[in-house]
Amino acid sequence: xxxxxxxxxxxxxxxxxxxxxxxxxxxxxxxxxxxxxxxxxxxxxxxxxxxxxxxxxxxxxxxxxxxxxxxxxxxxxxxxxxxxxxxxxxxxxxxxxxxxxxxxxxxxxxxxxxxxxxxxxxxxxxxxxxxxxxxxxxxxxxxxxxxxxxxxxxxxxxxxxxxxxxxxxxxxxxxxxxxxxxxxxxxxxxxxxxxxxxxxxxxxxxxxxxxxxxxxxxxxxxxxxxxxxxxxxxxxxxxxxxxxxxxxxxxxxxxxxxxxx
Amino acid sequence: xxxxxxxxxxxxxxxxxxxxxxxxxxxxxxxxxxxxxxxxxxxxxxxxxxxxxxxxxxxxxxxxxxxxxxxxxxxxxxxxxxxxxxxxxxxxxxxxxxxxxxxxxxxxxxxxxxxxxxxxxxxxxxxxxxxxxxxxxxxxxxxxxxxxxxxxxxxxxxxxxxxxxxxxxxxxxxxxxxxxxxxxxxxxxxxxxxxxxxxxxxxxxxxxxxxxxxxxxxxxxxxxxxxxxxxxxxxxxxxxxxxxxxxxxxxxxxxxxxxxxxxxxxxxxxxxxxxxxxxxxxxxxxxxxxxxxxxxxxxxxxxxxxxxxxxxxxxxxxxxxxxxxxxxxxxxxxxxxxxxxxxxxxxxxxxxxxxxxxxxxxxxxxxxxxxxxxxxxxxxxxxxxxxxxxxxxxxxxxxxxxxxxxxxxxxxxxxxxxxx
Numbered sequence: 001x002x003x004x005x006x007x008x009x010x011x012x013x014x015x016x017x018x019x020x021x022x023x024x025x026x027x028x029x030x031x032x033x034x035x036x037x038x039x040x041x042x043x044x045x046x047x048x049x050x051x052x053x054x055x056x057x058x059x060x061x062x063x064x065x066x067x068x069x070x071x072x073x074x075x076x077x078x079x080x081x082x083x084x085x086x087x088x089x090x091x092x093x094x095x096x097x098x099x100x101x102x103x104x105x106x107x108x109x110x111x112x113x114x115x116x117x118x119x120x121x122x123x124x125x126x127x128x129x130x131x132x133x134x135x136x137x138x139x140x141x142x143x144x145x146x147x148x149x150x151x152x153x154x155x156x157x158x159x160x161x162x163x164x165x166x167x168x169x170x171x172x173x174x175x176x177x178x179x180x181x182x183x184x185x186x187x188x189x190x191x192x193x194x195x196x197x198x199x200x201x202x203x204x205x206x207x208x209x210x211x212x213x214x215x216x217x218x219x220x221x222x223x224x225x226x227x228x229x230x231x232x233x234x235x236x237x238x239x240x241x242x243x244x245x246x247x248x249x250x251x252x253x254x255x256x257x258x259x260x261x
Numbered sequence: 262x263x264x265x266x267x268x269x270x271x272x273x274x275x276x277x278x279x280x281x282x283x284x285x286x287x288x289x290x291x292x293x294x295x296x297x298x299x300x301x302x303x304x305x306x307x308x309x310x311x312x313x314x315x316x317x318x319x320x321x322x323x324x325x326x327x328x329x330x331x332x333x334x335x336x337x338x339x340x341x342x343x344x345x346x347x348x349x350x351x352x353x354x355x356x357x358x359x360x361x362x363x364x365x366x367x368x369x370x371x372x373x374x375x376x377x378x379x380x381x382x383x384x385x386x387x388x389x390x391x392x393x394x395x396x397x398x399x400x401x402x403x404x405x406x407x408x409x410x411x412x413x414x415x416x417x418x419x420x421x422x423x424x425x426x427x428x429x430x431x432x433x434x435x436x437x438x439x440x441x442x443x444x445x446x447x448x449x450x451x452x453x454x455x456x457x458x459x460x461x462x463x464x465x466x467x468x469x470x471x472x473x474x475x476x477x478x479x480x481x482x483x484x485x486x487x488x489x490x491x492x493x494x495x496x497x498x499x500x501x502x503x504x505x506x507x508x509x510x511x512x513x514x515x516x517x518x519x520x521x522x523x524x525x526x527x528x529x530x531x532x533x534x535x536x537x538x539x540x541x542x543x544x545x546x547x548x549x550x551x552x553x554x555x556x557x558x559x560x561x562x563x564x565x566x567x568x569x570x571x572x573x574x575x576x577x578x579x580x581x582x583x584x585x586x587x588x589x590x591x592x593x594x595x596x597x598x599x600x601x602x603x604x605x606x607x608x609x610x611x612x613x614x615x616x617x618x619x620x621x622x623x624x625x626x627x628x629x630x631x632x633x634x635x636x637x638x639x640x641x642x643x644x645x646x647x648x649x650x651x652x653x654x655x656x657x658x659x660x661x662x663x664x665x666x667x668x669x670x671x672x673x674x675x676x677x678x679x680x681x
Contacts, residue, residue, distance in 0.1 A: 103345040255348035
């Protein structure tokens with residue numbers, strides 16, 4: 001594995017170039033340009049606001065700014081996870097020519113897909129900051145948790161991305177399965193709601209490794225609290241495990257890519 | 262063994278043919294089906310085949326090594342294993358230094374990016390560093406000859422421009438081992454010449470070149486050593502001449518087996534003063550020996566010699582009958598020999614001398630070897646096309662529009678002897 005990582009490091013310029021290509025191609029020739037990065041999070045935030053408004057009406061409680069801020073803060077990482085996993089899943093198949101013709105570490109493709117989505121995430125984050133300033137959310141020392149949460153998020157996306165891209169190369173219906181999970185995953189992950197709304201049973205929702213991470217973002221940015229440490233540790237451990245497992249899985253299948261694609 | 266560039270030792274590659282489950286929807290029923298109904302092991306074995314078997318060779322630095330063989334002989338599989346795209350099932354191989362492959366020169370291109378961006382993208386894919394590309398950028402652009410369009414997205418390029426840009430990038434990688442696979446068959450004449458020039462340059466710099474092509478003329482001219490593969494197995498390794506003649510013999514061997522007619526060709530040999538050969542100079546005198554054997558009695562036969570060019574067009578045709586030797590008869594068990602003395606007034610290229618046995622009055626072809634052999638004509642240059650008429654320039658004049666009397670001067674200065 002050390003050798004493989006060394007090789008990946010050797011090809012870092014290629015990783016950079018492929019990421020650059022993915023970003024450039026996505027923004028070139030699109031009417032919306034950079035708005036594209038913001039559209040999806042905006043839609044998620046709007047649907048979140050509607051859902052939260054529904055809760056508020058049903059429970060006869062006023063809709064608080066913190067709730068809207070919480071939905072907005074969680075929408076971005078969710079949009080990142082969805083788009084990075086979607087692009088990563090297709091990354092090997094859509095680069096068929098390169099997979100069968102030229103040698104280099106192929107994990108560059110899913111990783112580049114994730115880095116390109118991360119670029120979108122950064123663009124959207126700039127918009128989010130403005131939105132939060134308008135809501136007057138303010139800031140606190142708990143913001144120092146954000147980098148740790150981001151690392152968890154990227155590790156998780158990269159791990160899942162490598163698994164689905166390799167599996168998608170061998171089985172063509174994997175991409176449809178992934179699409180279904182990404183569409184309905186939002187109901188199993190606390191984006192529009194908080195796990196705490198379910199009381200005791202909320203912990204079952206937190207078993208989804210994405211959930212504690214999203215809750216963590218909500219806690220430290222919107223509510224100025226520390227994330228739940230146990231659940232965060234669980235989420236980080238899962239992310240590491242999935243990342244390493246995904247990498248080993250990918251590397252194990254890689255020699256067969258050229259003949260199976 | 263410090264000058265060794267590539268070593269392959271007993272390399273095997275197995276492929277599976279037949280049904281491959283490429284969706285989970287198909288796989289899951291197949292797996293459950295397999296659980297309930299035990300399949301025989303032999304069926305699994307039957308679905309597997311060896312694309313490459315026990316392949317061993319070494320290439321030294323500064324050496325050009327050719328691999329030839331019919332389609333499906335395992336040439337490309339061998340190259341793909343060398344370039345590490347596929348992993349061998351068994352065996353080991355060593356590549357010393359940076360390996361670069363001229364396989365699909367524009368594989369890494371993306372249509373939406375400009376030519377310049379694609380140079381960087383393709384360059385890094387081929388293993389160059391960004392700084393290296395930056396320093397060679399002007400050279401690459403100049404080489405491609407499309408400076409004008411370098412900032413246009415490549416999807417607007419013509420296919421020729423596409424190939425040219427791809428090749429200029431690939432040509433500027435400085436490899437220790439260069440792999441060339443059939444890339445010459447796609448380009449036009451100028452592109453092929455550029456490829457060959459580049460390969461020679463790479464060789465001179467001390468790198469090894471591994472060359473796979475169906476273009477036997479280039480293999481014969483360019484390679485130091487050659488390997489013939491057939492159905493994944495090594496048939497012969499040696500000088501290009503030996504290996505190519507062995508490659509060309511094979512279909513002939515089959516023809517004899519299949520032939521059950523009354524008369525058949527048993528051998529065709531082409532030789533010059535030094536003996537049997539396949540590489541000739543333009544204008545050289547050669548002898549083509551034809552041997553035929555009769556299984557049954559046959560009358561009024563003649564032997565036809567015709568030559569095809571590389572586009573399989575007949576460019577020359579004659580026969581023993583037409584040359585005034587009349588028709589001949591053969592009894593059962595007879596054999597017949599004749600030799601054609603031919604002057605190869607051909608321009609450089611690949612040609613296929615072919616032989617057939619013919620009876621004119623009943624319009625019957627008894628046996629036909631097309632091609633009987635393949636020959637390569639090397640020409641000193643200066644002529645192109647098919648025929649070589651051995652031209653010489655005996656007078657040359659420059660008519661200058663501004664001086665009416667200049668023509669006279671030019672005439673006299675080039676051929677002063679004419680007036681004497």
